[in-house]
Amino acid sequence: MINIALLGLGRIGVMHGKNLMRNKGFKLKYVYDINKKLTLKISKVLKSTPIDNPAIAFKDKKINAVFIASTTSTHIKLILEGVRHKKAIFCEKPLDLNINKINECKKKIKKSNPKIQLGFNRRYDPGHNNLKKELLRGKIGKLEKIIITSRDPAPPSIKYLKESGGIFKDMMIHDFDLARFYLGNDEPEKLIATGSNISDSRFNKIKDHELASCIIRSKKGVQCIITNSRHCSFGYDQRVELFGSKGMIISENKRKNEISFYSNSSTSSKSTLMHFFIERYKDAYKNQLYDFAKFVKKNVKPLSEFEEGRRALIMANAAKKSINSKKFEKLKF
């Protein structure tokens, strides 16, 4: 049993808390949020002890692990604290919006050889994950193209967007990581992105993009295409297509139900897609906890670690840079 403390009790923090509660490998001991009232309220829901300072959890010798789901800007500080107290750490993505801070952190923690798992949930989605397995089994021969479609159902608030770091650091970062997941040892070598805004003028004001596309090229010449949109009328569009020398394999969208309707105007009409990440990646969120438990107890490497967070941000930075340079940017990890 792993005694764990949950830091950060926003919507996603609570979701993780519920998953920790139901997972037999964990005992959720402490919960903390900067908002004290919220901490008290959620502590009841999650049947755990509310604390008003994360230090309590870090200093408690019985605590084996901390789960960081607080605001992005606090991640690095909490990671350093966790490493200092020799806790295993699960940290939500992104590590930080500033690559320098991440690089410094990397240096500082290197000697401790800490266990830090990063919350790139999509690697754990049954569909997306299966693609990787089939790829390794040689089902499609040599990998040649990766095509990732990722569209959110609706843009977040303008307030959120302003602090998000922009579409590449906030949204496409998932897809950068997913590309690396499939590429394996054949790391991305260069990339170019473009962004635009057609339907929602708010994005112009904050110098962000509602729509973005990106081509990544790996060392071996695999071409990876990412297409993002901050809105999608039919739900949360999440598809991955791997094309290879011997076949193709697609992780298709998930729908609300399996009904199809036939009328005098159309046939085989299906329901809209699962609305957003909490529904769509429900299983993924659970699965990454099983991996974390194995990491903590048996030191089995999880699918996503600190370095995955760092490299995905390097890619996001390169994408942003390419918007101005209008050319392929080389990636240095």
Added chain:
Amino acid sequence: MINIALLGLGRIGVMHGKNLMRNKGFKLKYVYDINKKLTLKISKVLKSTPIDNPAIAFKDKKINAVFIASTTSTHIKLILEGVRHKKAIFCEKPLDLNINKINECKKKIKKSNPKIQLGFNRRYDPGHNNLKKELLRGKIGKLEKIIITSRDPAPPSIKYLKESGGIFKDMMIHDFDLARFYLGNDEPEKLIATGSNISDSRFNKIKDHELASCIIRSKKGVQCIITNSRHCSFGYDQRVELFGSKGMIISENKRKNEISFYSNSSTSSKSTLMHFFIERYKDAYKNQLYDFAKFVKKNVKPLSEFEEGRRALIMANAAKKSINSKKFEKLKF
């Protein structure tokens, strides 16, 4: 090259005429319809000689074959005539609505051992036909269930319906034959049908059914289910499902195009189905001519002969009888 005469120039006759024109194995010499004006007009379209009496074709030694697409009631007479003149015969379904007439005809022509192909086009549909091939290859193991869905887009005129012989002889007869096609040597043993009418009261007046269902049981115990409707809002619904000990294979519907549409109310909406038999079974109508040419020239047995027409009618009669008896009717072929 087979010199052929086309008898009957209604909508389906003209369609066959065009296919004969384009098929390199045939030379369409004569066309005939009881309507002289029509014969003249169509003879130009089909670039052939109009005749005002089928006897001209029968007596012409250069004519190898006749294609009978006239009214059902004339089929048997024309077949007898054709056999007498040693012509190969292609006859549209059904042979006749009266089984006695068919049985007498069978006796009369037996000695001549004539070549008579029957127009059960569905056996030649690329999808339905492939199912048979896969079945013979053992792809689904032992055949256990046949499920045939056949729904017309809209009922024909009341005038047509009155003379049609009813839903079993006019419509389900295709499905009876299709069931026999898949059963092969394992002939149908008994069947029971039910008919009803929910949306269109005209069917009550003429004592016919708008909707019908049937269960056929083969000698080996294969269960065949047929479901018919005289209307279908989304087009011409034509599906066959074969279920076996090792798998299932389905001949799916054909659509007008391959477009799918996604909106805030549905996803993956496809076009309605191909409207009716002329579009849906376009390839089948062509394919049966290739088979007929081989039959005439090389005496290779076609997929459907006189006997198929006779047996399908016996099944239709049994279905009609079961409506009153409310019990399984044995089939005697």
Added chain:
Amino acid sequence: MINIALLGLGRIGVMHGKNLMRNKGFKLKYVYDINKKLTLKISKVLKSTPIDNPAIAFKDKKINAVFIASTTSTHIKLILEGVRHKKAIFCEKPLDLNINKINECKKKIKKSNPKIQLGFNRRYDPGHNNLKKELLRGKIGKLEKIIITSRDPAPPSIKYLKESGGIFKDMMIHDFDLARFYLGNDEPEKLIATGSNISDSRFNKIKDHELASCIIRSKKGVQCIITNSRHCSFGYDQRVELFGSKGMIISENKRKNEISFYSNSSTSSKSTLMHFFIERYKDAYKNQLYDFAKFVKKNVKPLSEFEEGRRALIMANAAKKSINSKKFEKLKF
């Protein structure tokens, strides 16, 4: 909060127990099984008190409801006991294999006007249930045909089969109930079934059927077709098709994942179906508990009550009878 006792701790009983544990509307107080060791073991899993006699639960005033998941033969006895002690009852299907016992029970409990919900889970499947809603909304116009396909992945043990009451009472009973669900006030009027066995000779020995088909006709003339198989190579085949005057709506199968594979031999290949009822109807099992909670606390009628169990068995009996009579059997409820 409803205090509940769970009677019967077999595989399905434990599944219900876990759902009760997680459902905030219920407090699982007691668990009981005829096997004492099992009772003890499961009581720990389900964090509840083990009892060695159901009477303890019945006599406990604080217990509001009992959940009967024991062997079929004990259902009626436990229902009578429950009614006597004024408990709300959830009973797994079937009520009993003997219609007389059920009818007697009905008489005895009538005056008490008890709350008895029956475990016809399929009415609660998101897909199947949605079909009913769309039907009521008029989405397909007048209902004309119901086509239910239900195939188990593999036959149960011969021991189970011998005690099961046969394919109609054990398996098709679900489909009879589902047909009634969609028919609503338009009750089934008559039915005919056929059964056979092609691949597994064990079924002949026990005079049961591996394959069965049935046509049911409602008072208004709706034709309902059921097709069952005790085996299915590609998983648990569970489909419902409703055809109406204005459209068609299908509740399609659920698969293990959303991957599709393309190779030089096939395209768009999907995973096999969810294996069996526990996975396939996972949501349905949860949903029926929400309905039961509303029934107990607010007296809102659930989708399936005692009478549904009784009528489904009457249909199963008629189906069995029709096997010998070879004719449509009238249904008297």
Added chain:
Amino acid sequence: MINIALLGLGRIGVMHGKNLMRNKGFKLKYVYDINKKLTLKISKVLKSTPIDNPAIAFKDKKINAVFIASTTSTHIKLILEGVRHKKAIFCEKPLDLNINKINECKKKIKKSNPKIQLGFNRRYDPGHNNLKKELLRGKIGKLEKIIITSRDPAPPSIKYLKESGGIFKDMMIHDFDLARFYLGNDEPEKLIATGSNISDSRFNKIKDHELASCIIRSKKGVQCIITNSRHCSFGYDQRVELFGSKGMIISENKRKNEISFYSNSSTSSKSTLMHFFIERYKDAYKNQLYDFAKFVKKNVKPLSEFEEGRRALIMANAAKKSINSKKFEKLKF
């Protein structure tokens, strides 16, 4: 009736010839190929007069139109000749591999205001064409993304490849034109491409690419992604996805048949895709002739003219240039 001469009798020329024969709007008078024997042979198949010099056709006053299907390098010369003789012209793509030659030609023919239709067949594919119609109807709101997947079943011979002008001029040129088709007045502004080769080393030797990807950006910010491959194990992969502010519409692949197969290893497996362009774009090749007939007789503008050929080549040149510059190349039409 339009009297037409067909110049060039290779595989695609013969296909066009057969379509001309069957199209009632045309009378195929002359056929010509540089290979005299071939000309004689094909003239019989196409029931037309063989000529040993295209000048015969150009000088024949009764000839209204010429159909140019000869080698690319002869296109411009024949167009000029045709314009000089005031013939309507249908020219297969590409116009030429050299943009200067095309620009000169443009100047020379400008005053004559000639009728020149270009063979960008995909604009006439029922699926792809319908997408344009739905777009114009506003079905997906504002167009935001165009995603075109185009993969050939197998690479052509190395000899063909060497003379082809490379993947951008020979293959992606179709997709460039298709992007322009959907963009309408909102012309492409800049583009960047990348090419690589993973499985077939021959492409390295000839400095061509087996795989290519491209991002095009329109003036309004529409992002168009093209993904090409010279091989595809499952057939001729031809898909177009249009994403807009209110929905998405996809022109899906066409398969060999509509069969789906279920086994213990997969479900809903479909046939491989139609093999290549002659099958896949069969209807498109016919449809463009109807448009050409209207162009010739009623001066109704066809979907694709000389200028489409010129602009697509400008895009192909820019794509090739971007391979070296590694940056977005501006498009000047």
